[in-house]
Amino acid sequence: MSGYLAGIVSILGINVIFAYGIYVTAASGQLNLGGAGFQAIGAYGCAIMSSVYGFSVWTSILIAMAIGGAIGFVIAFPILRTRGVYMVLATFAFAEVVAGIIINSEFLGGAVGLPLSDYVEVNAIIAATLLVILFVFYLMSTRVGLAMRAVHDDESVADLMGVNNRAIQVMSFALGGALAGLSGALYALYFGFVEVQYFNALLSIFVLLYVLIGGTQTAWGPLFGASFFTLVPEALRIGEDWRFFIFGVLIVAMMIFRPEGIVTRDALDRLWLRLAPGTRHG
Amino acid sequence: MAEPILQLEAVSKNFGGVVVLENVSFNVAKGSRHALIGPNGAGKTTLFNLISGVFPIDAGSIRLEGKNLEGTPSRRRIGLGMARSFQNIRLMPHLSVVENVMLGQHSNAGLSELLKPIGWLPRSRERLAALATLEAFGLDAHQGQVVGNLPYGVRKKIEVVRALVSSPRLLLLDEPAAGLNPIETAALRDFLIEVADSGVTLLVVEHDMPFVNSLCQHITVLNFGRLIYDGPAAGARRDKAVLEAYLGRRHAEDTTDAA
C-alpha cells in the first residue's frame, strides 16, 4: 500500500469509528455536538498512557477507550436532564470545556501538544474499523438495538413497552464515548502527535454531519456518510477552500432532497428488492 | 360479579388546576369485555394514561389483580400483564412491522435475550411468535415493510398486535375501530371476541356505539371527568343521565354520519 493510500485509509477508518461513536447516541435519539471532546479524551488518554506511563500500544488504546466510555457514562446523567436544543448546547459546551482543560493543563501539554513514541500500522486501523463496523451492526440487530431505535422514534411509547429509556440512553452515551475515544487513540498513534487545536468545534460539527447526512435509521448511514465525506474531497482534487464550499452546498441540497439522510430504511428495502427479489424478511 | 382484574377507587386527576377526572371508581371483571365511553373530553384517554402510568394519579388507587400500582413505574406495568394501544397510532415509524411487533415482546425478554441478534435470525422464537400473531390478523404480507408508509387501517391493527404479543391479561384499547371501514370493524370485533375468549380481559374506549354494543357486555360512562353510569351494556341504553349526556347526541351524530 502506497503511503498516500495508507494515509487516506487510516483517516477513513478513524472517521468511520468516530462517526459510529456519534451514531450510537443519535440512533437512540440524542444529538451529540461534543464529538471532538470525546475524541480528544481518547487521543490524550492514549498519548499519556503510551508516552508517560509506557503502556503498550494495545493496552493504551484499551485504557483510552475505557476512559472515553467512563466519561461518557458519567456525563450522560447530567446531560440527559436536558432535552432538544439544550442537549445539543450542553454537549457542545462539554467539548469546549474539555479543550479548555487541555489547554490549561501542563501535564497534557497545554497549547503545544503531546508527542507519542509508539505508533500503529494502517493494518491495525483497518482491523479496528472492521471490528467496530461489525460490532455496531450486531448491536443494532439485537433487542438492545431495537430498543434504541424505539427510543429514537417515540420515547414515551418505548417506555410503555417496557424499555428502560434511561438505561438505553446512558449506555448509548458510554458506548459512544468509548468509540469516539478509540478513534482518538488511533488518531494519536497514527499521527504520533496530539494537539488540542485539532479537536475544535468544527470537528464536532463535521462528525455530526457525517452521521445525520448518512442517515440515522440504519447502521449503514454513518459508514456511508463518513466514507463519502472523507473520500469525495480527496477525489475532487481542488483547493481546500473549494472543497468545504462544495461540502456546504451538498449539505444544503441533501437536507432539501433527502432530509432523513442518504441511507434510509426505504432506500435499503428497495435496493434489496432489486438485488434479490423476495428474499428480504424484515 | 366475577373477580375484578382492575379496580379503580376514587381516582382523581387535574392538570394545572383543571379537574380532568374526579372521584372515579369502578371495577373491570376478569375475562369481561368492558367498554369505557363518554363524550369528547370526558377523560377516557386520561384514565388510560393513569392506568398505564404515563401520569401519576392525584388521589385514589388503581389495583391490577389486587396489586396497588402506585409507585410502579410505567415501564414495569406492561410486565404485570397489561398492554395498551393508543388513540393516535403510536407505532415506531422507522421500524418494520415485524420489528414493531417484536418490540411489543420487550417486557418478556430476559436479560440474557437482550444481546441475541434477533435481526439476523430469521427463525428466532421471538420472530416466529410475532409472525404467528401477525398471521392471525392477516397482516403477514406486510411483515417486512416500514410502518411509516402503511395505510391507516393496517397500522391500526398492527398496534393491537403489538399490544397482544406481550401476552397481557388486561388489554386497554383506545378507539381501536376509529378509521376502519364496516367490514374491517366487524372483523376486528370477531377477533377481539376470540381474544377475550382466550382469557384476556378487554377495556375498550370507543365512539362507535354499534361496535361497542356488539362487543361489550359491560359499559362505564364518563362525562366531564365523573362517572355517570357503570353497569350492563343493555342498561346504559335506558339510563337517563347517559342518554342526556351522551347517547342522545351520539345518535344524532350517527344518523348524520350515516347520511
Place this chain on the structure above:
Amino acid sequence: MLLVQQVLNGLLLGGIYVGVAVAFTLTIGILNFLNFTIPVLFMLAGMVGWSLSVYGLPFGLSDPLGWAPSLAIGILCAIGASLLVERFTYRYFKAKHGDATEHAIPLVSSLGFLLIFEYLVLIAHGSDSQAFRTPFADLNWRVAGLIISIPQVISLAVSLGIVAGLSLLLTRSRIGRALRATAENPDAATLMGVEVNRIVPVVFVLTGLLCGLAGALFAVNYGEVSPYMGDNVGTKAIAGMVIGGLGSVWGAIAGGLIVGLTETLSIHFFGATSVQISVWGLLLVLLLLRPQGLFGHNAIGKGKF
C-alpha cells in the same frame, strides 16, 4: 483601578455579543431553530464592508467607498444572505414523523450555509485579518484614570437601543404580536389569521439586521475584520443566549454582558487560556442546574429535537 477598567472592558465587549445573542434568541424563541449561520452573517457584514472600502463595488463599478456606505451595504448583504438561508433551510423543513433527530434538519442545513458563506469569503479574500480604517478608531475618553473607548460606548448604546426598539416592536406592533403568537403556537397562530409563512422571513430579516449591525460595530470598534471573526463572537453569543435563557430578549442582553464580563475577568485573574473553561464551564453548570437560563421560558427548545 485595573479591575474597574476590566469590568468596563468586559461590559463593552459584551455589547458586541448582545446583538448576536439576541439574533440567536429570536430564531430559537420564535421558530425553535438554532440557526448556525448567525456567526457568518456577522462576519459577512464586516468582510463585505472591508472589501468595499478597499476595492469598491465588484467588477470595477466604483472606486473604493467610504467606511459608512461600505458597512451599510455590508449589513444589507447580511440581510440578503439571511433571506437566502430562510429560502433554503426553513422553508424545506417539514417533519414527516416528528421523531427525535428529524427536527435537526434546518440546523444541519444552516451548518451547510455556515460553510458556504465562510469559504466563499475565504476563496475571495484569503484567511488573513484585514485592517478596517475609520476616522475615530483611537478616540478615547480618559475619566478618573479609566480609558473608555468612545466607539465602544457608542456601540453598546446602539446595541441596547436596537434591542430596546426590537422589544417595543415585539410588544407593541401588529407584526410583533403575530411573531409572539407564532412563537407560542404556530398552529393556533394560523387559526387566528397570522400568515406564518409571511412572518418567518421577518424573523430572518431581523436576524440579518442584528448580526450585520453587530458585525459593522465590531469592525468600527476593533479596526480589524477576518473571515473567522464570527466564530469566537458566535460561540460566545450562544453562551450568552443560553445563560440569559432561550427566547428571552432581555435575557440575551444580560447573558451577552455576563459572558463579556466573565471573559475579561477570567483573563485578568487566570490568564488568557482560562476563558474557554470559565465561559463554557459556567454555561455547562447553568444548563445542568437551571436549563431555562436566567430569564428563559421553561418550554422553549425542549421539544423533541
